[in-house]
Amino acid sequence: MVLPPVAVVAVFIGFPVGAAIAYTLGKTGGPNSTVALIAQRQHVAKHGVTLGAYREVLGNSHVRGDLWATVWVTLLTIGVVVALSWAIGLYVRLSDTWIARAVSALSVIPLFIPVVIASYSILTFYAAQGFLKTLAYHTGWHSFPTLGYTMWAVVIGEVWVNVPFGVLMMSSGLNAVPNALIEAARDSGASLPQTIRAVLFPMNVIPTVIVATFTGIYVLGSFTVPYLTGPSAPNLMGVSMSQFFQSFNQPQQAEVMAMIVFVLAAGLGTIYVWANMRAAKRASQTT
Amino acid sequence: MKARLIAVAVAVLVFVPAAFAAGTTKHAVKKANAGTTIVIYASGDVNVQNLWQNNIIPHFEKENKGIYVKFVFSPHGADDGTTLARIGAAVKGRHWPGIDLVDAGLVTTLALDGLDQPVSKATAPNIKKVNPALLAPVKGAAIPYRGSSVVLAYNTDHVKSPPKTLADLLAWIKANPGKFTYNSPNTGGSGYSFAETVVDSYISAADLKQMDDGYVPNLESDWNQGLQALHDLTKYVYQGVYPNGNAATLQLLAQGQIWIAPVWSDQSLSALASGQLGPNIKLAQISNPSFTGGAAYLGVPKTARHKKVLYKFVNYILSPEAQQMIVNVMSGFPAIDIKYMGSAIQQKFEDVSANTLRPTFSTKMGNDFKAQWQQTVP
Numbered sequence: 001m002v003l004p005p006v007a008v009v010a011v012f013i014g015f016p017v018g019a020a021i022a023y024t025l026g027k028t029g030g031p032n033s034t035v036a037l038i039a040q041r042q043h044v045a046k047h048g049v050t051l052g053a054y055r056e057v058l059g060n061s062h063v064r065g066d067l068w069a070t071v072w073v074t075l076l077t078i079g080v081v082v083a084l085s086w087a088i089g090l091y092v093r094l095s096d097t098w099i100a101r102a103v104s105a106l107s108v109i110p111l112f113i114p115v116v117i118a119s120y121s122i123l124t125f126y127a128a129q130g131f132l133k134t135l136a137y138h139t140g141w142h143s144f145p146t147l148g149y150t151m152w153a154v155v156i157g158e159v160w161v162n163v164p165f166g167v168l169m170m171s172s173g174l175n176a177v178p179n180a181l182i183e184a185a186r187d188s189g190a191s192l193p194q195t196i197r198a199v200l201f202p203m204n205v206i207p208t209v210i211v212a213t214f215t216g217i218y219v220l221g222s223f224t225v226p227y228l229t230g231p232s233a234p235n236l237m238g239v240s241m242s243q244f245f246q247s248f249n250q251p252q253q254a255e256v257m258a259m260i261v262f263v264l265a266a267g268l269g270t271i272y273v274w275a276n277m278r279a280a281k282r283a284s285q286t287t
Numbered sequence: 288m289k290a291r292l293i294a295v296a297v298a299v300l301v302f303v304p305a306a307f308a309a310g311t312t313k314h315a316v317k318k319a320n321a322g323t324t325i326v327i328y329a330s331g332d333v334n335v336q337n338l339w340q341n342n343i344i345p346h347f348e349k350e351n352k353g354i355y356v357k358f359v360f361s362p363h364g365a366d367d368g369t370t371l372a373r374i375g376a377a378v379k380g381r382h383w384p385g386i387d388l389v390d391a392g393l394v395t396t397l398a399l400d401g402l403d404q405p406v407s408k409a410t411a412p413n414i415k416k417v418n419p420a421l422l423a424p425v426k427g428a429a430i431p432y433r434g435s436s437v438v439l440a441y442n443t444d445h446v447k448s449p450p451k452t453l454a455d456l457l458a459w460i461k462a463n464p465g466k467f468t469y470n471s472p473n474t475g476g477s478g479y480s481f482a483e484t485v486v487d488s489y490i491s492a493a494d495l496k497q498m499d500d501g502y503v504p505n506l507e508s509d510w511n512q513g514l515q516a517l518h519d520l521t522k523y524v525y526q527g528v529y530p531n532g533n534a535a536t537l538q539l540l541a542q543g544q545i546w547i548a549p550v551w552s553d554q555s556l557s558a559l560a561s562g563q564l565g566p567n568i569k570l571a572q573i574s575n576p577s578f579t580g581g582a583a584y585l586g587v588p589k590t591a592r593h594k595k596v597l598y599k600f601v602n603y604i605l606s607p608e609a610q611q612m613i614v615n616v617m618s619g620f621p622a623i624d625i626k627y628m629g630s631a632i633q634q635k636f637e638d639v640s641a642n643t644l645r646p647t648f649s650t651k652m653g654n655d656f657k658a659q660w661q662q663t664v665p
Contacts, residue, residue, distance in 0.1 A: 034375045038396060040654055062662045128526065128544060149528040232471055232529040232665035246368070247473030248658040249396075249651070 024256045026050035040249045057256045065234035067260065073151060073226075073236060074219045074264075077158040081215045082208060084159070085166030090196065093174040104171060111164040119228035122157045123148050149231050157225035162218060166211040173207030174200060209275040216268045220261050237261050322353035323596045329390040330364035334557060334617040339390070342612045347603050354596055359386070367393050374588045378402045387591040388600065390432070394586035395650040398428035399502075404587040406430050410598040413605035416623035421582045423500050424649045429584035432604050433613045434620035434644045435553040436580035437480035438570045440537075442546040449547070452575045453488055457516075459547065460523050466546040468525040468536065471665070473657040475533035480579045481549040482660055483647060485520075486513030487576055502651040510656065514663045521665060529665055540568060549578060556618035580644025582622060620644065 019031040026045030028036035036042060043052030057063050085107075092104045110118065125131050126147035136144035147153045177200055185195045223238040230239065237257055245254035329339055344356045361367065370386070371393040377384030389397065397403045405428045408415050414430065421431040439456070441449045445466070450456035460467045470478035487495060489512040497503050521527050525545050530536060536548045537555065541564050550570075558564040572578065585604070591597060603609055607628055610621040614632055621628055648656055 034372050034379070037375055037379075037400060038371065040651055060662070129542060146526065149526055149530070227531060232527075233661060243473050243661060244658075247654065248661075249654040250658070 020255050021259070023252060024053055024259055026052065035251050038249070039251045042252050053252050053256045054259075057253050057260075062233065063240065063257065066237055066240045069151060069234045070220060070237045070261075071264075073155055073158065074216050076155055077162065077219050078212050078216050080155070080159050081162045081166045082212050084163055085170045085211060086208070088163075088167050089170030089174045090200070092171050093177075093200075094192075104167065107167045108164045110160050115161055115224045116228070118160060119157055119225050122153060122160065122225075123229045126153055126156070148229065151230065153229040154226045154236065157229050158219050158222060161222075161225060162215045166215065169207045169211050170204065173204040177203045206275060206279050209272055213268045213272040217265045220265050220268075322355055323593050324355040324357055325387045325593055325597050325600060326357045326359060326385065327388040327390065328359045328361070328370055328386045330361040330367050330370075330392070331390075332363065334553070335390070336360050336362075338613065338616050342616050343604060343609055346609070346612075347600060350603075351599065354599070356600065361391070364391060364393075367391050371396060375400070375402060378589050381590060383590055383592055384588050386588060387593065387597050389586045389588065390583065394429045394584040395425055397586045397588065398425040398584070399650060401428075402589060403428040404589050404591065404594070406587065406598070406601060410594075411602040411605065413602050413623065416605060416627050418622075418624060418644070420646055421622070421644070424646060425584060429586045430601060430605070431582035431622045432585050433610075433617075433622050434580055434582045435551050436572070436620060436644055437477050437549050437578035438552045438555070438572050439578070440540055440548055440550040440555050440564070440568055440570050442540065442543065443567045443569055444543075445546045449569070449571045450573060451571075453484060453573055454575065456547075456573055457485070457520070460520060463546065464523045465525050467523070467548065468529060468539065468545055469549050470532055470536045471529040472660050474531040475536075476581055477533045477536065477549045477551050477554075478529065479653070479657070480581075480647065482517055482664070483653075483656065484576055484578050485517055486510050486656070487579075489513045489516075498648050498652045499646045501649055504655065507652075507655060507659070510659060514659060517660070517664045527665075537564065541565065552620070553618045560618070577645050579647040580620070581647055582644060583619075 015031075022030075023032045023035065026043050026049055028042065028044050036044075043050050043056065088103060088107050092100045127133070128146045128148065130146075130148065133144050133146060136142075147156070181199050181203075182195060185199050186192075190198065219236075221238055222236065223242060226236040227239045227242075230236065234240075237260070241254050241257045241261070244250045244257065327339065327344075329335055339358055340360070344358055348354065348356060361370070370389070370391070374384040374386065374389070374397060394403070403425075405426075406414055407427075411430070417431055421434075422429075439449060450459045469481040472479035472482045490498070490509045494506050494509055498506060498509075525539065530539065533551055533554060536545075537550060537558055539545045540548050540550070541558075552570065555564060555568075555570060559566075559568065559570075585601065587594070587597060587601070605623055607621075607623070610623055610628065611632070613619040614621060614628075621632065625632060647653065
């Protein structure tokens with residue numbers, strides 16, 4: 001019963017990952033022989049393994065610049081997405097007006113717009129002749145910055161793409177908190193901020209961790225948003241990885257960069273697993 | 288997530304070729320009873336698709352009864368990587384890759400890695416009409432069948448007399464900050480050509496010839512001076528940004544945000560015809576050195592089938608009749624010498640004054656050049 005899915009995972013994910021790891025370590029035989037036939041500037045291990053490709057990639061100051069840019073854009077995006085989705089989720093949870101419902105519906109719309117279209121729109125909206133700058137100019141703010149082709153445009157794009165998921169997770173998490181708990185807190189004299197801190201926040205930790213980690217993993221591997229809206233250099237790892245893979249014909253270096261991103265994403269994944277395990281432990285203790 | 292994506296891609300690269308080869312062989316055998324079918328794979332934009340699907344193939348099939356051309360198209364070369372791996376694996380394993388003729392950027396890689404069948408005058412007589420300089424960088428193992436050159440597009444509202452030489456152009460860029468840019472070389476050939484042209488102006492003719500014809504990494508230090516000059520230009524470039532893709536530069540030009548830019552001749556002529564570029568945009572070529580041109584190559588994988596019929600098709604593509612279609616349909620340059628074409632063609636290309644294409648770096652040199660540009664210029 002379990003065997004077919006396990007076999008599919010082993011063949012389509014396990015085997016290629018194994019082959020890719022072997023390739024980054026300089027093993028160019030077997031399943032890697034076709035890619036090795038075509039690639040340029042490879043590090044080949046005659047005996048054992050070589051860390052030459054890792055040394056080259058990590059020793060390249062431009063790649064390190066890209067890596068640093070990726071890290072800060074990821075952290076900033078996580079922060080903004082978590083804050084925004086918490087704010088919208090709370091507003092919808094605590095206020096039952098048509099405005100609240102409209103806000104929650106609007107915030108999910110980006111989910112239905114292809115990322116390519118959205119990226120082009122963001123680029124033209126914030127460009128030198130874009131709507132925002134034109135508006136600022138007409139209201140007398142002549143030195144309004146041009147955000148198109150900067151990292152700020154990338155952050156705006158990433159937030160735009162990730163907020164719907166955040167809002168969906170947060171609102172479902174907050175909706176799961178029973179009204180009785182909130183009312184009990186308010187009845188015993190807790191103010192609204194106190195209620196949020198003491199009741200809503202502790203009961204909504206897991207959705208928050210999910211939003212933070214999944215947003216982080218998405219941004220780490222994103223390509224379209226930074227490719228279309230970002231600066232020429234430095235840019236995110238996704239863009240630079242595809243440059244090495246396609247334009248520079250250096251698949252080994254590209255795979256090394258993929259491994260670095262994989263390690264970062266695995267780090268975020270660990271936080272997610274840890275939070276889940278902690279929640280499961282607590283649940284078993286209370287019952 | 289990216290790691291997993293790449294891993295899945297690798298899996299596809301390994302498993303799909305074998306499965307595909309098995310599947311398509313059966314299919315082709317069935318059709319062979321009715322006639323001979325050859326399979327062509329092309330990648331590029333809709334203009335390339337239109338050229339094959341609505342022009343060259345129907346005319347060829349009409350003139351040659353019993354020969355069928357099956358057309359496989361990959362928009363923007365999305366399947367180029369897979370196809371390259373597939374042909375590589377098939378030729379190494381000595382079986383049919385499922386493709387007989389390739390029109391894509393990957394052809395030069397196939398040719399240089401010995402995966403392509405060289406085409407000679409004996410197999411396709413029209414190959415003698417082709418400029419021999421275009422055959423050297425691919426060691427005669429790929430067939431140039433159309434060309435396009437990079438030219439300077441300028442906005443006549445702001446630029447009355449366009450720069451005539453590279454030195455004039457560089458002086459103009461510095462005198463008009465923010466009114467020039469080129470797309471990053473790794474995302475499109477027009478920006479690549481500008482970058483290479485600047486770098487070429489610092490390299491001796493002998494070294495340049497070696498870089499055009501082969502892979503000589505030890506000469507790459509010749510690039511430093513030119514790359515430094517390009518780096519110094521960044522502060523005069525539009526927002527200090529090199530947009531991604533040939534189309535992005537055309538868009539900035541059409542919006543009037545920049546006034547001069549290097550563009551592909553065919554792409555800009557098509558854009559002028561369709562109105563994407565206004566009548567205030569004009570084209571010119573510079574000299575000393577001129578911008579590079581590029582040929583699009585056809586490749587015959589070593590294990591292609593029906594080679595005799597295939598060469599008949601190749602020969603047809605290089606005939607003045609088919610070359611005329613390339614000029615009419617996609618404003619491309621003919622690959623054969625212009626003297627074989629009518630006088631109307633010679634006049635048509637007068638305003639871009641490039642009836643020979645200045646060769647560009649060989650593929651592998653080009654890949655390294657793009658990498659070095661990315662590290663030093665922006």
